[in-house]
Amino acid sequence: MIPAAFDYVRAGSAEEAIALIGEHGEDAKFLAGGMSLLPLMKLRLATPSVLVDVGRVRDLSYVRDAGSQIAIGALTRHRDLETSDLLASECGVLRAVAAQVGDNQVRHRGTLGGSVAHGDPASDLPAALLALDATFVAQGPNGSRSIAAGNFFEGFLETALAPDELLTEIQVPKTGPNGFAYQKFNRRAQDWAIVGAVAARVNGGTHVGLVNMGSTPLRATAVETALAQGASPAEAAREAAVGTEPSSDLNASPEYRAHLAQVLVRRALEAI
Amino acid sequence: MRISMTVNGGAQEHDVEARTLLVHFLREDCRLTGTKIGCDTSSCGACTVLLDGESVKSCTMLAAQADGATVTTIEGLANGDEWHPVQTAFHENHGLQCGYCTAGMVLASVSLLEEIPNPTERDVRLGLEGNLCRCTGYHNIVKSVLAAADAMRAAK
Numbered sequence: 001m002i003p004a005a006f007d008y009v010r011a012g013s014a015e016e017a018i019a020l021i022g023e024h025g026e027d028a029k030f031l032a033g034g035m036s037l038l039p040l041m042k043l044r045l046a047t048p049s050v051l052v053d054v055g056r057v058r059d060l061s062y063v064r065d066a067g068s069q070i071a072i073g074a075l076t077r078h079r080d081l082e083t084s085d086l087l088a089s090e091c092g093v094l095r096a097v098a099a100q101v102g103d104n105q106v107r108h109r110g111t112l113g114g115s116v117a118h119g120d121p122a123s124d125l126p127a128a129l130l131a132l133d134a135t136f137v138a139q140g141p142n143g144s145r146s147i148a149a150g151n152f153f154e155g156f157l158e159t160a161l162a163p164d165e166l167l168t169e170i171q172v173p174k175t176g177p178n179g180f181a182y183q184k185f186n187r188r189a190q191d192w193a194i195v196g197a198v199a200a201r202v203n204g205g206t207h208v209g210l211v212n213m214g215s216t217p218l219r220a221t222a223v224e225t226a227l228a229q230g231a232s233p234a235e236a237a238r239e240a241a242v243g244t245e246p247s248s249d250l251n252a253s254p255e256y257r258a259h260l261a262q263v264l265v266r267r268a269l270e271a272i
Numbered sequence: 273m274r275i276s277m278t279v280n281g282g283a284q285e286h287d288v289e290a291r292t293l294l295v296h297f298l299r300e301d302c303r304l305t306g307t308k309i310g311c312d313t314s315s316c317g318a319c320t321v322l323l324d325g326e327s328v329k330s331c332t333m334l335a336a337q338a339d340g341a342t343v344t345t346i347e348g349l350a351n352g353d354e355w356h357p358v359q360t361a362f363h364e365n366h367g368l369q370c371g372y373c374t375a376g377m378v379l380a381s382v383s384l385l386e387e388i389p390n391p392t393e394r395d396v397r398l399g400l401e402g403n404l405c406r407c408t409g410y411h412n413i414v415k416s417v418l419a420a421a422d423a424m425r426a427a428k
Contacts, residue, residue: 008290103402189401
Protein backbone atom coordinates (compact mmCIF):
# COMPACT_ATOMS: atom_id res chain seq x y z
CA MET A 1 0.00 0.00 0.00
CA ILE A 2 1.28 3.41 -0.98
CA PRO A 3 0.01 6.74 0.35
CA ALA A 4 -1.64 9.26 -1.97
CA ALA A 5 0.85 11.77 -3.35
CA PHE A 6 1.85 14.66 -1.12
CA ASP A 7 4.56 17.28 -0.85
CA TYR A 8 7.15 16.80 1.85
CA VAL A 9 8.90 19.58 3.72
CA ARG A 10 11.25 19.25 6.66
CA ALA A 11 11.33 21.65 9.60
CA GLY A 12 14.49 22.36 11.59
CA SER A 13 12.73 24.02 14.51
CA ALA A 14 9.28 24.37 16.08
CA GLU A 15 9.03 27.93 14.74
CA GLU A 16 9.87 26.83 11.22
CA ALA A 17 7.35 23.96 11.45
CA ILE A 18 4.57 26.36 12.49
CA ALA A 19 5.47 28.79 9.71
CA LEU A 20 5.47 25.95 7.16
CA ILE A 21 2.11 24.59 8.28
CA GLY A 22 0.66 28.12 8.11
CA GLU A 23 2.02 28.52 4.61
CA HIS A 24 0.51 25.25 3.36
CA GLY A 25 -2.96 25.53 4.86
CA GLU A 26 -5.39 23.14 6.49
CA ASP A 27 -4.57 20.12 4.31
CA ALA A 28 -1.04 20.06 5.69
CA LYS A 29 -0.15 17.77 8.60
CA PHE A 30 2.77 17.50 10.96
CA LEU A 31 4.69 14.23 10.74
CA ALA A 32 6.61 13.08 13.82
CA GLY A 33 7.49 9.37 14.04
CA GLY A 34 4.67 8.49 11.68
CA MET A 35 3.57 5.38 13.56
CA SER A 36 -0.07 6.53 13.57
CA LEU A 37 -0.25 8.85 10.57
CA LEU A 38 1.54 6.73 7.97
CA PRO A 39 -0.71 3.64 8.41
CA LEU A 40 -3.74 5.91 7.92
CA MET A 41 -2.15 7.43 4.83
CA LYS A 42 -1.35 3.99 3.41
CA LEU A 43 -5.02 3.06 3.80
CA ARG A 44 -5.88 6.45 2.23
CA LEU A 45 -7.97 7.27 5.27
CA ALA A 46 -5.77 10.36 5.58
CA THR A 47 -4.69 12.23 2.46
CA PRO A 48 -2.79 15.34 3.53
CA SER A 49 -1.52 17.46 0.66
CA VAL A 50 1.67 18.39 2.51
CA LEU A 51 3.61 16.71 5.30
CA VAL A 52 5.70 18.96 7.52
CA ASP A 53 8.27 16.58 9.02
CA VAL A 54 9.15 17.67 12.56
CA GLY A 55 11.01 14.43 13.30
CA ARG A 56 14.39 16.16 13.30
CA VAL A 57 13.52 18.96 15.71
CA ARG A 58 15.95 17.55 18.24
CA ASP A 59 15.39 20.16 20.96
CA LEU A 60 11.84 18.82 21.44
CA SER A 61 13.20 15.49 22.68
CA TYR A 62 13.87 15.51 26.44
CA VAL A 63 12.67 14.31 29.82
CA ARG A 64 13.42 17.06 32.32
CA ASP A 65 12.90 17.71 36.02
CA ALA A 66 10.89 20.95 36.10
CA GLY A 67 10.52 21.33 39.86
CA SER A 68 7.04 20.22 40.86
CA GLN A 69 6.58 18.26 37.64
CA ILE A 70 8.34 16.42 34.85
CA ALA A 71 8.47 18.12 31.47
CA ILE A 72 8.71 15.94 28.39
CA GLY A 73 9.44 17.18 24.90
CA ALA A 74 6.72 16.23 22.43
CA LEU A 75 9.19 14.46 20.15
CA THR A 76 10.53 12.17 22.87
CA ARG A 77 10.26 8.61 21.58
CA HIS A 78 8.50 5.85 23.49
CA ARG A 79 11.88 4.12 23.68
CA ASP A 80 13.34 7.14 25.48
CA LEU A 81 10.44 7.20 27.95
CA GLU A 82 10.80 3.47 28.53
CA THR A 83 14.50 3.83 29.38
CA SER A 84 14.32 7.13 31.31
CA ASP A 85 15.66 6.81 34.85
CA LEU A 86 14.11 10.15 35.75
CA LEU A 87 10.68 8.97 34.67
CA ALA A 88 11.15 5.62 36.43
CA SER A 89 11.72 7.37 39.75
CA GLU A 90 9.40 10.37 39.37
CA CYS A 91 6.49 9.14 37.23
CA GLY A 92 6.78 5.36 36.98
CA VAL A 93 3.34 4.97 35.49
CA LEU A 94 4.25 6.86 32.32
CA ARG A 95 7.43 4.83 31.87
CA ALA A 96 5.53 1.58 32.32
CA VAL A 97 2.72 2.52 29.95
CA ALA A 98 5.20 3.70 27.30
CA ALA A 99 6.83 0.26 27.50
CA GLN A 100 3.48 -1.29 26.52
CA VAL A 101 3.06 0.70 23.30
CA GLY A 102 3.22 -1.41 20.13
CA ASP A 103 6.52 -3.26 19.85
CA ASN A 104 10.23 -2.40 19.89
CA GLN A 105 10.22 -1.22 16.29
CA VAL A 106 7.23 1.06 16.92
CA ARG A 107 8.75 2.40 20.14
CA HIS A 108 11.99 3.22 18.29
CA ARG A 109 10.05 5.64 16.05
CA GLY A 110 6.85 6.69 17.77
CA THR A 111 6.77 9.83 19.91
CA LEU A 112 4.75 10.88 22.94
CA GLY A 113 3.56 14.06 21.25
CA GLY A 114 2.59 12.19 18.11
CA SER A 115 0.48 9.78 20.13
CA VAL A 116 -1.22 12.62 22.02
CA ALA A 117 -1.85 14.75 18.92
CA HIS A 118 -3.29 11.75 17.07
CA GLY A 119 -5.76 11.30 19.94
CA ASP A 120 -6.61 7.67 19.27
CA PRO A 121 -8.87 6.29 22.03
CA ALA A 122 -7.17 2.90 21.57
CA SER A 123 -3.68 4.31 22.31
CA ASP A 124 -2.11 3.57 25.67
CA LEU A 125 -0.48 6.89 26.52
CA PRO A 126 -3.36 9.37 26.16
CA ALA A 127 -5.43 7.51 28.79
CA ALA A 128 -2.42 7.48 31.13
CA LEU A 129 -1.91 11.22 30.63
CA LEU A 130 -5.59 11.85 31.35
CA ALA A 131 -5.29 9.88 34.58
CA LEU A 132 -2.21 11.92 35.46
CA ASP A 133 -3.98 15.25 34.87
CA ALA A 134 -1.17 16.10 32.46
CA THR A 135 -0.81 19.50 30.82
CA PHE A 136 -0.10 19.88 27.11
CA VAL A 137 1.78 22.88 25.73
CA ALA A 138 0.85 23.93 22.21
CA GLN A 139 2.82 26.47 20.22
CA GLY A 140 1.17 28.45 17.46
CA PRO A 141 1.98 31.49 15.34
CA ASN A 142 0.99 33.79 18.23
CA GLY A 143 2.81 32.00 21.04
CA SER A 144 2.22 29.12 23.43
CA ARG A 145 -0.74 28.02 25.50
CA SER A 146 -1.31 25.26 28.02
CA ILE A 147 -4.21 22.83 27.68
CA ALA A 148 -5.34 20.52 30.48
CA ALA A 149 -5.48 16.89 29.37
CA GLY A 150 -9.13 16.81 30.48
CA ASN A 151 -9.98 19.47 27.87
CA PHE A 152 -7.79 18.13 25.09
CA PHE A 153 -9.48 15.07 23.57
CA GLU A 154 -12.64 16.32 21.86
CA GLY A 155 -13.78 13.49 19.59
CA PHE A 156 -12.56 10.53 17.57
CA LEU A 157 -9.04 11.56 16.46
CA GLU A 158 -10.00 15.17 17.25
CA THR A 159 -8.13 17.31 19.73
CA ALA A 160 -8.13 20.90 20.96
CA LEU A 161 -5.06 21.64 18.79
CA ALA A 162 -5.64 24.22 16.07
CA PRO A 163 -4.37 23.19 12.60
CA ASP A 164 -1.43 25.58 12.92
CA GLU A 165 -0.51 24.58 16.48
CA LEU A 166 2.34 22.21 17.28
CA LEU A 167 2.28 20.23 20.50
CA THR A 168 5.67 20.96 22.05
CA GLU A 169 5.66 19.70 25.63
CA ILE A 170 3.81 17.35 27.97
CA GLN A 171 3.93 18.06 31.71
CA VAL A 172 3.14 15.38 34.27
CA PRO A 173 3.06 15.47 38.08
CA LYS A 174 5.69 13.68 40.13
CA THR A 175 3.82 10.59 41.27
CA GLY A 176 6.83 8.53 42.28
CA PRO A 177 8.15 5.18 41.12
CA ASN A 178 5.17 3.09 42.30
CA GLY A 179 1.47 3.40 43.03
CA PHE A 180 0.10 2.52 39.62
CA ALA A 181 -1.07 -0.39 37.50
CA TYR A 182 -1.81 -0.76 33.81
CA GLN A 183 -4.04 -3.57 32.65
CA LYS A 184 -3.93 -3.93 28.89
CA PHE A 185 -6.08 -6.60 27.31
CA ASN A 186 -5.28 -7.70 23.78
CA ARG A 187 -5.04 -10.83 21.67
CA ARG A 188 -1.53 -10.39 20.34
CA ALA A 189 1.22 -8.80 22.44
CA GLN A 190 1.86 -5.93 20.05
CA ASP A 191 -1.78 -5.04 19.38
CA TRP A 192 -3.78 -2.06 20.50
CA ALA A 193 -5.70 -2.68 23.67
CA ILE A 194 -9.17 -4.13 23.14
CA VAL A 195 -9.70 -2.37 26.47
CA GLY A 196 -7.12 -0.95 28.85
CA ALA A 197 -7.28 0.49 32.35
CA VAL A 198 -4.65 2.67 34.03
CA ALA A 199 -4.92 3.29 37.75
CA ALA A 200 -2.54 5.68 39.48
CA ARG A 201 -2.25 7.51 42.75
CA VAL A 202 -2.10 11.18 41.81
CA ASN A 203 -2.04 14.09 44.27
CA GLY A 204 -3.52 12.02 47.09
CA GLY A 205 -6.35 10.50 45.04
CA THR A 206 -6.73 7.43 42.86
CA HIS A 207 -7.26 8.24 39.19
CA VAL A 208 -8.37 5.80 36.52
CA GLY A 209 -7.95 6.16 32.76
CA LEU A 210 -9.71 3.99 30.20
CA VAL A 211 -8.34 2.91 26.82
CA ASN A 212 -10.71 2.14 23.93
CA MET A 213 -13.97 2.63 25.80
CA GLY A 214 -15.37 5.35 23.56
CA SER A 215 -14.49 7.85 20.86
CA THR A 216 -11.83 9.48 23.05
CA PRO A 217 -9.52 8.36 25.85
CA LEU A 218 -11.58 8.56 29.05
CA ARG A 219 -11.43 8.99 32.81
CA ALA A 220 -13.51 6.51 34.81
CA THR A 221 -15.01 9.29 36.91
CA ALA A 222 -17.72 7.11 38.48
CA VAL A 223 -15.01 4.74 39.73
CA GLU A 224 -12.98 7.61 41.14
CA THR A 225 -16.03 9.04 42.91
CA ALA A 226 -16.90 5.65 44.42
CA LEU A 227 -13.33 5.23 45.67
CA ALA A 228 -13.35 8.72 47.18
CA GLN A 229 -16.53 7.75 49.04
CA GLY A 230 -14.84 4.71 50.50
CA ALA A 231 -15.84 1.93 48.10
CA SER A 232 -13.58 -1.12 47.87
CA PRO A 233 -11.72 -1.72 44.60
CA ALA A 234 -14.21 -4.45 43.65
CA GLU A 235 -17.20 -2.22 44.40
CA ALA A 236 -15.74 0.80 42.61
CA ALA A 237 -14.76 -1.25 39.55
CA ARG A 238 -18.43 -2.10 38.91
CA GLU A 239 -18.81 1.55 37.85
CA ALA A 240 -16.06 1.29 35.22
CA ALA A 241 -18.34 1.41 32.17
CA VAL A 242 -20.71 4.09 33.50
CA GLY A 243 -21.13 6.85 30.93
CA THR A 244 -18.99 5.11 28.29
CA GLU A 245 -20.02 4.27 24.74
CA PRO A 246 -17.54 1.64 23.61
CA SER A 247 -17.38 0.71 19.95
CA SER A 248 -18.04 -2.61 18.29
CA ASP A 249 -15.43 -4.26 16.08
CA LEU A 250 -14.19 -7.71 15.18
CA ASN A 251 -12.49 -8.09 18.56
CA ALA A 252 -15.31 -7.11 20.89
CA SER A 253 -18.93 -6.01 21.20
CA PRO A 254 -19.79 -2.97 23.34
CA GLU A 255 -21.18 -5.31 26.02
CA TYR A 256 -17.94 -7.30 26.12
CA ARG A 257 -15.90 -4.11 26.35
CA ALA A 258 -18.05 -2.91 29.25
CA HIS A 259 -17.43 -6.22 31.01
CA LEU A 260 -13.69 -6.04 30.30
CA ALA A 261 -13.53 -2.49 31.68
CA GLN A 262 -14.97 -3.67 34.99
CA VAL A 263 -12.60 -6.62 35.23
CA LEU A 264 -9.52 -4.65 34.22
CA VAL A 265 -10.27 -1.70 36.49
CA ARG A 266 -10.75 -4.09 39.40
CA ARG A 267 -7.43 -5.80 38.66
CA ALA A 268 -5.67 -2.45 38.33
CA LEU A 269 -7.14 -1.10 41.57
CA GLU A 270 -6.26 -4.27 43.44
CA ALA A 271 -2.67 -4.05 42.18
CA ILE A 272 -1.87 -0.51 43.34
CA MET B 273 12.93 14.36 -4.29
CA ARG B 274 16.57 13.36 -3.97
CA ILE B 275 17.19 10.94 -1.11
CA SER B 276 20.59 9.76 0.00
CA MET B 277 21.53 7.38 2.77
CA THR B 278 24.20 4.87 3.68
CA VAL B 279 22.89 1.36 3.11
CA ASN B 280 25.06 -1.57 4.18
CA GLY B 281 28.11 0.67 4.20
CA GLY B 282 27.64 2.09 0.71
CA ALA B 283 26.13 5.38 -0.46
CA GLN B 284 22.70 5.17 -2.09
CA GLU B 285 21.23 8.21 -3.77
CA HIS B 286 18.00 8.12 -5.78
CA ASP B 287 15.27 10.43 -7.03
CA VAL B 288 12.00 9.22 -5.58
CA GLU B 289 8.50 10.48 -4.92
CA ALA B 290 7.96 11.92 -1.43
CA ARG B 291 5.49 9.11 -0.70
CA THR B 292 8.09 6.38 -1.30
CA LEU B 293 8.27 4.06 1.67
CA LEU B 294 11.68 3.03 2.96
CA VAL B 295 10.98 -0.62 2.10
CA HIS B 296 10.28 0.29 -1.54
CA PHE B 297 13.37 2.49 -1.66
CA LEU B 298 15.45 -0.47 -0.44
CA ARG B 299 13.84 -3.12 -2.65
CA GLU B 300 13.22 -1.17 -5.85
CA ASP B 301 15.76 1.64 -5.93
CA CYS B 302 18.62 -0.05 -4.08
CA ARG B 303 17.67 -3.50 -5.48
CA LEU B 304 18.05 -5.07 -2.05
CA THR B 305 15.22 -7.57 -1.99
CA GLY B 306 16.31 -9.38 1.16
CA THR B 307 13.94 -7.07 3.07
CA LYS B 308 10.45 -8.55 2.71
CA ILE B 309 7.01 -6.98 2.68
CA GLY B 310 4.66 -9.13 4.73
CA CYS B 311 1.51 -7.56 6.16
CA ASP B 312 2.29 -4.02 4.96
CA THR B 313 0.49 -2.71 8.06
CA SER B 314 3.38 -2.55 10.59
CA SER B 315 2.22 -5.72 12.33
CA CYS B 316 4.39 -8.57 11.09
CA GLY B 317 7.93 -7.19 11.17
CA ALA B 318 9.11 -8.93 7.97
CA CYS B 319 10.29 -5.54 6.70
CA THR B 320 12.43 -4.83 9.78
CA VAL B 321 15.76 -3.11 9.07
CA LEU B 322 18.23 -1.28 11.28
CA LEU B 323 18.07 2.51 11.14
CA ASP B 324 21.14 3.97 12.84
CA GLY B 325 21.44 0.63 14.64
CA GLU B 326 17.84 0.36 15.86
CA SER B 327 15.10 -1.89 14.50
CA VAL B 328 12.34 -0.15 12.54
CA LYS B 329 9.56 -1.35 10.26
CA SER B 330 10.51 -0.08 6.84
CA CYS B 331 6.93 -0.42 5.51
CA THR B 332 5.82 2.29 7.93
CA MET B 333 8.47 4.85 7.29
CA LEU B 334 9.09 7.22 4.43
CA ALA B 335 12.41 7.01 2.63
CA ALA B 336 12.51 10.78 3.23
CA GLN B 337 12.53 10.18 6.98
CA ALA B 338 15.66 8.05 6.57
CA ASP B 339 17.39 10.66 4.39
CA GLY B 340 20.98 10.96 5.63
CA ALA B 341 20.70 7.95 7.95
CA THR B 342 22.59 4.68 8.09
CA VAL B 343 20.53 1.62 7.20
CA THR B 344 21.47 -2.03 7.56
CA THR B 345 19.49 -4.73 5.75
CA ILE B 346 20.00 -8.47 5.92
CA GLU B 347 22.39 -8.24 2.94
CA GLY B 348 24.74 -6.02 4.96
CA LEU B 349 24.77 -7.82 8.27
CA ALA B 350 27.63 -10.25 7.61
CA ASN B 351 31.21 -9.02 7.69
CA GLY B 352 32.32 -10.23 4.27
CA ASP B 353 32.17 -14.03 4.38
CA GLU B 354 31.83 -14.02 8.15
CA TRP B 355 28.23 -14.27 9.31
CA HIS B 356 26.90 -12.13 12.12
CA PRO B 357 26.56 -14.27 15.31
CA VAL B 358 22.78 -13.96 15.06
CA GLN B 359 22.85 -15.38 11.53
CA THR B 360 25.07 -18.26 12.70
CA ALA B 361 22.76 -18.97 15.61
CA PHE B 362 19.66 -19.05 13.38
CA HIS B 363 21.54 -21.46 11.07
CA GLU B 364 22.73 -23.75 13.83
CA ASN B 365 19.45 -23.81 15.74
CA HIS B 366 17.21 -24.09 12.71
CA GLY B 367 15.61 -20.77 13.59
CA LEU B 368 13.53 -20.70 10.44
CA GLN B 369 11.07 -22.77 8.50
CA CYS B 370 9.82 -21.10 5.31
CA GLY B 371 12.24 -18.22 5.80
CA TYR B 372 9.93 -15.35 4.93
CA CYS B 373 10.06 -13.72 8.37
CA THR B 374 13.76 -14.51 8.85
CA ALA B 375 15.40 -11.31 7.63
CA GLY B 376 13.14 -9.28 9.89
CA MET B 377 13.58 -11.69 12.79
CA VAL B 378 17.37 -11.56 12.51
CA LEU B 379 17.53 -7.77 12.38
CA ALA B 380 15.01 -7.35 15.20
CA SER B 381 17.15 -9.77 17.22
CA VAL B 382 20.36 -7.84 16.51
CA SER B 383 18.69 -4.66 17.78
CA LEU B 384 17.23 -6.47 20.79
CA LEU B 385 20.63 -7.90 21.79
CA GLU B 386 22.16 -4.47 21.47
CA GLU B 387 19.63 -3.22 24.04
CA ILE B 388 19.56 -6.35 26.23
CA PRO B 389 22.87 -8.24 25.83
CA ASN B 390 21.97 -10.84 28.46
CA PRO B 391 18.28 -11.58 27.84
CA THR B 392 16.04 -14.11 29.52
CA GLU B 393 13.75 -16.23 27.38
CA ARG B 394 10.93 -13.88 28.36
CA ASP B 395 12.97 -10.86 27.26
CA VAL B 396 13.43 -12.48 23.86
CA ARG B 397 9.77 -13.40 23.46
CA LEU B 398 8.67 -9.90 24.48
CA GLY B 399 11.42 -8.27 22.46
CA LEU B 400 10.27 -10.04 19.30
CA GLU B 401 6.57 -9.27 19.81
CA GLY B 402 6.66 -7.15 16.68
CA ASN B 403 7.73 -10.04 14.45
CA LEU B 404 5.32 -12.74 13.38
CA CYS B 405 6.26 -16.19 12.06
CA ARG B 406 3.34 -17.71 10.20
CA CYS B 407 5.00 -21.13 10.41
CA THR B 408 4.77 -20.54 14.19
CA GLY B 409 8.43 -21.54 14.45
CA TYR B 410 8.98 -19.41 17.52
CA HIS B 411 10.57 -22.11 19.66
CA ASN B 412 13.73 -22.34 17.57
CA ILE B 413 13.79 -18.62 16.89
CA VAL B 414 13.91 -17.91 20.62
CA LYS B 415 16.52 -20.64 21.04
CA SER B 416 18.59 -19.03 18.27
CA VAL B 417 18.50 -15.58 19.86
CA LEU B 418 19.52 -16.97 23.25
CA ALA B 419 22.37 -18.90 21.60
CA ALA B 420 23.46 -15.74 19.76
CA ALA B 421 23.47 -13.81 23.04
CA ASP B 422 25.74 -16.46 24.59
CA ALA B 423 28.06 -16.44 21.57
CA MET B 424 28.29 -12.65 21.48
CA ARG B 425 29.07 -12.42 25.18
CA ALA B 426 31.69 -15.18 24.87
CA ALA B 427 33.35 -13.32 21.99
CA LYS B 428 33.77 -10.15 24.04
